[in-house]
Structures are given as structure tokens and as C-alpha cells.
Amino acid sequence: MIAKTLISAAMLASVVTAGPISLVRDLREYKTDVEIHSSCNSTQRRMLQKALADTFEVASFAKEYVVTNGPEDPVFQMYFGKEKEAYSTVVGVWDSLLTSNKEGVLLRCDNPDGNCGQPGWRGHWRGDNATSETVICDLSYTDRFYNEYFCMNGYTVAGFPLGTHWSIDLIHRMFHVPAITNELVGHYSEDYASALELAEHNSTYSPMDSDALQAFAAHVYAVEIAQGGETCIGQVAQDSHDHDHASASTASTTPSAAASAAQSCHTHVDGAAHCEDDNATAYTTIASAAAETSDANAGKDCHTHADGTIHCV
Ligand SMILES: *[C@@H]1O[C@H](CO)[C@@H](O)[C@H](O)[C@H]1NC(C)=O
Ligand SMILES: *[C@@H]1O[C@H](CO)[C@@H](O)[C@H](O)[C@H]1NC(C)=O
Ligand SMILES: *[C@@H]1O[C@H](CO)[C@@H](O)[C@H](O)[C@H]1NC(C)=O
Ligand SMILES: *[C@@H]1O[C@H](CO)[C@@H](O)[C@H](O)[C@H]1NC(C)=O
Secondary structure, three states: OEEOOOOOHHHHHHHOOOOOOOOOOOOOOEEOOOEEOOOOOHHHHHHHHHHHHHHHHHHHHHHHHHHHHOOOOHHHHHHHOOOOOHHHHHHHHHHHHHHOOOOOOEEEOOOOOOHHHOOOOOEEEOHHHOOOEEEEOHHHHHHOEOHHHOOOOOOOOOOOOHHHEHHHHHHHHHHHOHHHHOOOOEOOOOOHHHHHHHHHHOHHHHHHEHHHHHHHHHHHHHHHHOOOHHHHHOOOOOOOOOOEEEEHHHHHHOOOHHHHOOOEEEEOOOOOEEEEOOOHHHHHHHHHHHHHOOOOOOOOEEEEOOOOEEEEO
């Protein structure tokens, strides 16, 4: 859907007489919606349309929750810390995601960079190759869940990958597109547990932390919309703060336990690959692990840092 800007350049020219500020300029076209590229077939298009609608539903509710409950709300403070200035940043992030000009923002299905062939890749931001484009790989269509699935089958916000649902995954992917938040949002934590840690001890960057924003959105949706209660939030695994470090070369030839798990990967501006466990098998594995014991090795999140180390949490 394309909404033309109300004041056209021609109208502006007729009103404007003189003065340096009143320069006649080409106003940009404003697009409300993310485009689905022609490389997506009818099935992919229908699924992506639903996924995008889910994304906007979750983001709208996240904003509504913040606006309604303010910065002293315990859930707000859990993810964004106690500085009340965080409020405007968080509202602004959701508003930007919802209303920023989507001109050129594209989801595509044709694997133009060849990354979908890599094991476990479910999609990626195209980075320098096309900053406003995101590739959705075939595996996404078999592994991700729609919003209705929140709190089903043992899912917990704390115990499952953030990208379990299409909506949260696409929120993450949209945060990588510069036009969405003008690069305000970045990765300042590694996963759910470290996002909570950041909010508790060092919250300056929490309101612009991708994982904190995703986790907050999942949390308020799970409780308020899906009505899953505390059970659907769950607990962070006990030793989730034990960090494994492995060299990238080791991991690429003989994958470590963490790196061999099903992962969803994309590449950051600095060239670092960011992978998260999140296929359906991982889902089941984590669900049964969580049910039996709190096996902390199930469902790890790994990042490859710019220095080549892989960091798993
Ligand atoms: C669309 O593409 C997917 C993945 O290649 C394929 O499984 C599916 O059958 C296609 N759908 C149609 C309607 O062609
Ligand atoms: C950009 O394109 C190059 C060449 O096709 C490819 O090697 C690289 O992985 C691509 N970058 C991303 C982020 O996909
Ligand atoms: C606080 O977080 C920022 C961003 O992650 C980091 O650069 C900084 O070192 C942290 N400070 C402390 C005291 O942990
Ligand atoms: C999911 O991940 C598991 C490993 O954890 C792997 O064996 C399986 O093939 C993956 N499934 C898909 C559909 O990629």
C-alpha cells in the first residue's frame, strides 16, 4: 500500500514565495508496508504476509503496553532498567518500527547471496549488498510459529530462542535494516539471560538492545495477549552464564556442541555472523530438556565475534 504524501511538491511550490528554508524539494514517497519480493511464490507470500501482520501486532502491543504502564512497570524495568529516560527511547523504537518509511524495505526468497545453503540458515540481512533487504530461507517456513502458538507445547520466553515465532524473528531482522530505527538498535547483549543482566547492572544500552526489545515484546505478548501467565515466561537456565569460547576455525571444521545445534544465522555490519538455535527440532529438544531436567546445554545461542571467536551462551 502506497500512501502519497499529502503535500505534493507542486502544491508546496505554489505556496512558497521565497526564503532559504522554503526550498522546493522532492518529497519522498511514503510506504507503510514491507514489500514481499517477486521471488517469493504464492505460498511464501501468504506465509510472509501473515508473519508481517504478526510482527506488527506484537510491536503495536509492545508500544501500547509501554505507553499504558510507563517506565516504573516491573516488566519494563526487568528488560530496560530503572532509568525513566528509557521510556522515550523504547516508545520511539516501537514507533519507528511501526511507522518508519518502508520504501525499499524488502523480504526476498531467492537466496541472492547464496547464504541459505549453509546448514541451519533460516534467513539473513543482506548487509552491504543491499542494506534494506532481508532474505528468508526455505527452512524458516517449516520452523517458525505464528502468534497463536505463543505458550503452546511448553514454550517459555526464557527457555526458547527469541526467534521461535515469526513475529519476534522479523522484529529482529527489521532492527538490522538501517531505515527502521536509523541504526539506534544494536546488539548489546547476547541472549535472553544477558539482556536481563544488562538491564539489572548496566542498563544504559538496554532500551536500544535488540535482544531486550525482542524479549520484552515476547513477554508482554505472552502474558497479556496469549494469557500464558508466569508459566509461559519461565526461568533462565541455572548455568546459562557459563561462557564457552571456541576458535572459529575449530568450529567451522569440527563444530562444537553449541555450533552443531540448529541455528539461524545472519551477518552483522562488522561482518560477524550471529547464529541462534531455532529450528523445530531444537524446539522439541529444549521442550523435553526443560521438562525433564534443566539441561543447560540444550538450545545454546552462539555469536561469531569480529575477532573470529565463537561465543556461546
Ligand atoms: C513455493 O516454494 C517452496 C520452496 O521452494 C515450495 O516448497 C512450494 O511448493 C512453492 N509453492 C508454490 C505454490 O509453488
Ligand atoms: C554479499 O555478497 C557477497 C558476494 O556474493 C557474498 O559473499 C556475501 O556473503 C554477501 N553478504 C551477505 C551479508 O550476505
Ligand atoms: C555496559 O554495557 C556496555 C554495552 O554493552 C559495555 O560497553 C560496557 O563495558 C558495560 N559496562 C560495564 C561496567 O559492564
Ligand atoms: C534441526 O536441527 C537439528 C540439530 O539440532 C538437525 O539435526 C535437523 O536436521 C534440523 N532440522 C532442520 C529442518 O533443519
